[in-house]
Amino acid sequence: MSLYEQYPISIYNSLEKEKQVFKPIHEGRVGMYVCGPTVYSDVHLGNVRTFVSFDIIFRYLKFLGYKVRYVRNITDVGHLVGDADEGEDKIAKKARLEELEPMEVVQKYTNGFHDVMQLFNNIPPSIEPTATGHIVEQIEFVQKIIDNGYAYEKDGNVYFDVRRFGQDHEYGELSGRNIDEMLSNTRALSGQDQKNDPLDFALWKKAEGGHLMRWPSPWGEGFPGWHLECSVMSTKYLGETFDIHGGGMDLKFPHHEAEIAQNKGCCHKGGANYWIHGNMLTVNGRKMAKSEGNGFTPEQLLTGDHKLLERGYSAMTVRFFMLMSHYASTLDFSNEALQAAEKGYKRLMASVNLLEKLAKPGTASIDKAKTQELGDIVDKAMKDLSDDFNTAKAIANLFELSTKINTYYQQPSELAVIDPEVFEQVIERFKGIIFDVLGLRNEAEAAQDGKTLDSVMQVLIELRKQAKFSKNYALSDKIRDDLKAAGIQLKDEKGGEMSYTIN
RNA sequence: GGCGCUGUGGCCGAGUGGCUAGGCAGAGGUCUGCAAAACCUUGUACAGCGGUUCGAAUCCGCUCAGCGCCUCCA
Numbered sequence: 001m002s003l004y005e006q007y008p009i010s011i012y013n014s015l016e017k018e019k020q021v022f023k024p025i026h027e028g029r030v031g032m033y034v035c036g037p038t039v040y041s042d043v044h045l046g047n048v049r050t051f052v053s054f055d056i057i058f059r060y061l062k063f064l065g066y067k068v069r070y071v072r073n074i075t076d077v078g079h080l081v082g083d084a085d086e087g088e089d090k091i092a093k094k095a096r097l098e099e100l101e102p103m104e105v106v107q108k109y110t111n112g113f114h115d116v117m118q119l120f121n122n123i124p125p126s127i128e129p130t131a132t133g134h135i136v137e138q139i140e141f142v143q144k145i146i147d148n149g150y151a152y153e154k155d156g157n158v159y160f161d162v163r164r165f166g167q168d169h170e171y172g173e174l175s176g177r178n179i180d181e182m183l184s185n186t187r188a189l190s191g192q193d194q195k196n197d198p199l200d201f202a203l204w205k206k207a208e209g210g211h212l213m214r215w216p217s218p219w220g221e222g223f224p225g226w227h228l229e230c231s232v233m234s235t236k237y238l239g240e241t242f243d244i245h246g247g248g249m250d251l252k253f254p255h256h257e258a259e260i261a262q263n264k265g266c267c268h269k270g271g272a273n274y275w276i277h278g279n280m281l282t283v284n285g286r287k288m289a290k291s292e293g294n295g296f297t298p299e300q301l302l303t304g305d306h307k308l309l310e311r312g313y314s315a316m317t318v319r320f321f322m323l324m325s326h327y328a329s330t331l332d333f334s335n336e337a338l339q340a341a342e343k344g345y346k347r348l349m350a351s352v353n354l355l356e357k358l359a360k361p362g363t364a365s366i367d368k369a370k371t372q373e374l375g376d377i378v379d380k381a382m383k384d385l386s387d388d389f390n391t392a393k394a395i396a397n398l399f400e401l402s403t404k405i406n407t408y409y410q411q412p413s414e415l416a417v418i419d420p421e422v423f424e425q426v427i428e429r430f431k432g433i434i435f436d437v438l439g440l441r442n443e444a445e446a447a448q449d450g451k452t453l454d455s456v457m458q459v460l461i462e463l464r465k466q467a468k469f470s471k472n473y474a475l476s477d478k479i480r481d482d483l484k485a486a487g488i489q490l491k492d493e494k495g496g497e498m499s500y501t502i503n
Numbered sequence: 504g505g506c507g508c509u510g511u512g513g514c515c516g517a518g519u520g521g522c523u524a525g526g527c528a529g530a531g532g533u534c535u536g537c538a539a540a541a542c543c544u545u546g547u548a549c550a551g552c553g554g555u556u557c558g559a560a561u562c563c564g565c566u567c568a569g570c571g572c573c574u575c576c577a
Contacts, residue, residue, distance in 0.1 A: 034577095035577075036577090037576095037577075038575080038576080043577085044577095046576095046577060047576090047577045048577080049577070050577035051577075053577090054577095079575055079576090080574095080575080090575075172506090175506065175507080175572075175573085176505095176506050176507065177505075177506060177573080178505095178506095181505055181506085182505075182506095182573080226575080247577070248576080248577030249507095249508090249571070249572080249577080250571070250572065250575095250576055250577065251572095251576075251577070252507090252571095252572070253506085253572055253573065254572090254573080254574090255575095255576090277577095278577070279508090279571090279577095280570090280571070280577075281577085282570080282571095285569065285570065286570075286571095287570080287571065287576090288577095289576065289577095290575095290576075291575090291576080321515090324515075324516065324517090324525085324526070325515085325516060325517080326516090326517070329508095329509085329516085329517090330508085330509075330570075330571085331515090331516085332515080332516095334514080334515075336514055336515070336527080336528090337514075337515045337516085337526095337527085338515095339527075340514075340515060340516095340526060340527035340528080341515080341526075341527085342527095343526075343527060343528095344525085344526045344527070345526095347526080347540095348526095350540080350541090351541095354541095384517095390517075390518095392516065392517050392518095392524090392525080393517055393518080393524075393525085395517095395525070395526080396516095396517070396524050396525035396526080397524090397525085398525090399524095399525055399526070400524095400525085403541090403542080406540090406541055406542070407541085407542065409541080410534090410541060410542065411542085468536080471536075473536060473537075476536090476537095477537075477538085480538080480539085481538095484539085489539065489540080490539080491538095491539060491540050491541090492535070492538080492539080492540090493540090493541095494534080494535095499540090501540085
């Protein structure tokens with residue numbers, strides 16, 4: 001029996017607005033599309049949260065044994081800064097400001113995005129397609145929508161005909177909107193607007209004189225509309241119908257709604273079966289956003305060089321902080337919360353490091369109840385993860401396990417009564433969840449890599465032992481205190497042994 | 504105005520109609536030469552008001568407060 005059968009996943013499907021048992025289209029395989037970033041500026045922590053959320057989903061699906069194709073796009077055609085029919089392309093604007101070619105801007109921030117993803121230990125997607133790399137496909141897609149009668153061309157622009165579409169399909173099912181209500185709420189734009197209807201959105205835009213990013217099309221030189229690439233690339237790489245589509249909550253409308261309409265307008269199918277929306281990272285209850293000026297870059301996060309940051313935090317601390325809440329809840333950023341997460345993360349890692357120092361289990365007669373209890377904890381953590389990827393709940397169980405491990409270390413008699421086989425499985429799963437699913441890295445261990453440092457530490461430990469033995473506490477304390485000042489914590493253990501951790 | 508979400512103990516943050524979330528901080532204890540760490544114990548929590556129910560923080564209604572989307576946004 002595969003793990004995914006043992007721990008069936010349920011997902012809160014934004015489209016149906018209910019939690020549903022996840023059933024992939026093809027047994028054992030999952031296709032997932034996630035809306036990626038527009039690469040015209042540095043990503044901030046809020047952006048990172050969404051990608052961490054989907055990284056967990058990707059990792060967990062794989063952990064359960066699914067073969068996953070994870071597609072996450074790079075939006076490298078700038079959406080317009082101004083309203084629907086005017087304004088400069090964001091990337092072009094940035095290019096002008098930084099005196100770069102648009103594609104230099106794209107490359108720069110794509111690289112930056114990748115660095116950040118790596119910093120937070122996100123696994124790269126299986127395919128990372130760009131909008132500019134799929135102009136031909138996008139043109140074909142638009143043509144199909146026109147052929148189906150759901151779009152019209154006007155002076156080099158092509159618009160999606162929402163009203164016409166609404167006659168045959170439901171429009172607004174994802175975001176809970178309906179066409180008539182929306183219309184009554186839409187402020188009529190001035191006569192410059194070429195759309196037949198304010199609700200219509202652009203599939204293809206005519207490139208005006210100075211527009212830098214432009215491609216030839218049946219409707220003249222132009223560039224693709226804002227929502228098109230996701231429909232096109234998800235269809236190309238995952239098919240007309242696929243399993244999961246994800247993105248940030250703020251993309252629900254109009255982006256995802258338009259995407260569904262485009263998919264149906266082209267292929268008569270709505271794309272994904274399950275829609276997953278990650279919630280926002282907030283600061284003092286407000287969405288972290290560039291326009292709010294309350295975002296910061298990863299470098300600032302690490303160094304603490306930002307007015308919101310009391311000090312720096314490691315990437316894994318931040319990742320752990322994010323995982324301590326559910327992806328669909330808003331998460332409020334604060335220094336206090338981050339510091340709490342940091343301690344929690346270190347606590348968890350400390351118990352992981354303790355594993356190799358543990359005595360052998362099963363050296364006394366086996367206590368079935370205690371063995372069972374241990375096994376149940378890790379089993380619960382798996383069920384938590386299968387319950388809409390509830391990392392917060394799973395981590396609570398990991399802490400339970402952490403306490404157990406610490407106890408086993410201090411009281412080997414507790415470990416002696418545990419069935420070795422079960423113990424082995426529990427530990428393997430415990431580590432699997434921490435490193436493979438949650439994608440945490442053992443930062444202290446990495447810092448400890450140097451063998452030289454370890455030998456030096458052994459010398460110091462030996463000195464301190466001798467000082468203690470001769471009751472020269474002034475010296476033994478000095479060794480400990482000076483090391484602490486240098487960022488290394490010495491710990492006296494039972495039986496006179498000592499260990500150290502690097503902070 | 505429309506659509507949707509949230510309000511949990513000092514802080515962060517899960518949550519199911521009846522059974523301990525968890526982390527951080529605090530208090531007491533064990534251990535220790537002293538620490539640190541760890542372990543054990545400890546907290547009148549569920550915005551307010553009604554209603555449904557044998558029983559609700561969990562379901563329904565109203566009120567209050569806050570947030571998101573409706574323009575690009577993870």
